[in-house]
Amino acid sequence: MEDTKKKVFDGTSKVQAMGFRNALTEAGITFHEVDKSDSAYIGLFDEIQIFVEAKDELAALAVLKKLNY
Numbered sequence: 001m002e003d004t005k006k007k008v009f010d011g012t013s014k015v016q017a018m019g020f021r022n023a024l025t026e027a028g029i030t031f032h033e034v035d036k037s038d039s040a041y042i043g044l045f046d047e048i049q050i051f052v053e054a055k056d057e058l059a060a061l062a063v064l065k066k067l068n069y
Contacts, residue, residue: 005032006057008064009050017048023063029056 008031009020017033024031029052036047052060 004054005051006054006060007049007051008057008060009048011048012046014046014048017050019067020050020064023067024050024052024060027059027063029060029063031060 009017011017021031021033032051034049034051036049
């Protein structure tokens with residue numbers, strides 16, 4: 001089975017990720033978030049990733065660009 005998810009965001013800012021999630025929702029783009037935060041090392045090894053379907057990748061990247069991220 002082929003994985004059709006494309007990563008469109010990765011970063012450590014939960015605020016930035018939240019803004020992008022909200023913008024994707026408003027644009028009607030379905031996404032999947034992976035939060036790799038480690039509660040034992042808060043702030044040191046945090047990483048948030050957002051994935052979209054391959055067919056939505058360009059639209060999601062356009063939304064991200066509008067947000068200046």
